[in-house]
Amino acid sequence: MRAPRLALVPGEPAGVGPELCVRLAQRPRDHALTAFGDPDTLRDAAARLGLPLELTDPRDPGTTPGTLALQEVRNARAASPGRADPANARAVIDALLDAAAGCLRGEFDGLVTGPVHKATINEGGIAYTGTTELLADQAGREVVMMLANDIVRVALATTHLPLRDVADAITAERLARRLDVLHQALRQDFGIADPVIAVLGLNPHAGEAGHLGQEEIEVIEPLLAERREAGMRLVGPLPADTAFLPGKLRSFDAVLAMYHDQGLPVLKYSGFEQAVNITLGLPYPRVAVDHGTALDLAGRGIADPSSLFAAADTCARMVRGRAAVRGRS
CATH class of the missing domain: 3.40.718.10 (Isopropylmalate Dehydrogenase)
Structure with missing residues (x-):
């Protein structure tokens, strides 16, 4: 089958999510990634890490290390690592919902999500208990x-x-x-x-x-x-x-x-x-990191990307697993 098309949401822009996405973009990969997020936040994370990052057209996601297709979802305010801002809560939720909507429309095969900050989202005036519940409500699924x-x-x-x-x-x-x-x-x-x-x-x-x-x-x-x-x-x-x-x-x-x-x-x-x-x-595979926003580590370049790497790899395997089952049916 063709390379799985994965939508990627960094999560809280002041947390470690953006820099983990930059590290993920450096890896050789057998799946295409399209990030839903703020371009300035991702470029700032890449600069802090001293890593190359070319943001490309979301209509043509590729697998080349150092590149990342981007669907822009701009923050209301510039993100400052370690300082979650409730003003950006709407952008975090919109990125999740937009990426998931793309999966529901069949534009993407799976969804990979970074960590979000629940308290900050609620402080931003959005009732939020978790991304699992958010995506279930959107899809109307148990x-x-x-x-x-x-x-x-x-x-x-x-x-x-x-x-x-x-x-x-x-x-x-x-x-x-x-x-x-x-x-x-x-x-x-x-x-x-x-x-x-x-x-x-x-x-x-x-x-x-x-x-x-x-x-x-x-x-x-x-x-x-x-x-x-x-x-x-x-x-x-x-x-x-x-x-x-x-x-x-x-x-x-x-x-x-x-x-x-x-x-x-x-x-x-x-x-x-x-x-x-x-x-x-869900009608599509969704895999997230199993850790929080780590605001105390954000911007320092020391956050471990292993969980996000595993999330992307697992999501791609699940996409292929579903395709294999469909092929046998």
Whole structure:
């Protein structure tokens, strides 16, 4: 197939995103990149890094190192590294929505996103809980957040909820939708014909046969039995404190955690720099870095680009995976 066409959004202009995009543009690549952002911010980042950067016509994205096709989304104010400005919140959101709209129209095959600063966006007068939710609303799709590295893939049944609200959110309907999206994505995007998914319990020791909570007995176990009857290979509910042992992980293609901090600390400990954040269920692959804006590092030239490199590589692989599945169907 032709080189995958990826839309790239740097994210918060005062964070490390722009300089990571400049470093990404230096790599030999087998995919075409088109950035959605402010040209002055990218040129300033390149100058600070002492790296070449030629911004080219967005209608003709290429794969040449040192070049980056650019669709301009100008900031309201000049970005100053390390100082997030709420005045630029609209530009950050517009870049995300414009790039994603291009994917929905078929102009791009996938979307790669840098880190955004949630507080600054909200301070700019835009109600924002996360890019995953933003893109799901735009596409009108049920999505699942999954973080992955070379060690483990962890999907989430709930994402950005206060812990006191998680138990009420663990319903059979929600888990069924999450499992369906995850199962389909493992087959479509990762080429796993018959994936094995480990499902964690909500409570310590997966409820200890009801002594530490009833959610496993009343909600999770019946739902897993139903989905097994439909043909899914599901293991669990498993106690979260032992599910991530290396010997067990080798038997699973993904883990479904019940809440954010149940699964993600393990993933980040196992390989934070190479981890990526994947939105499953969109009409196109979307992969993000698994770190924040690092305002304290911005402009210093020391930010590690590994996660953005991994995000672009993963997105391109997912594009090819979808194409291969379509070719077989």
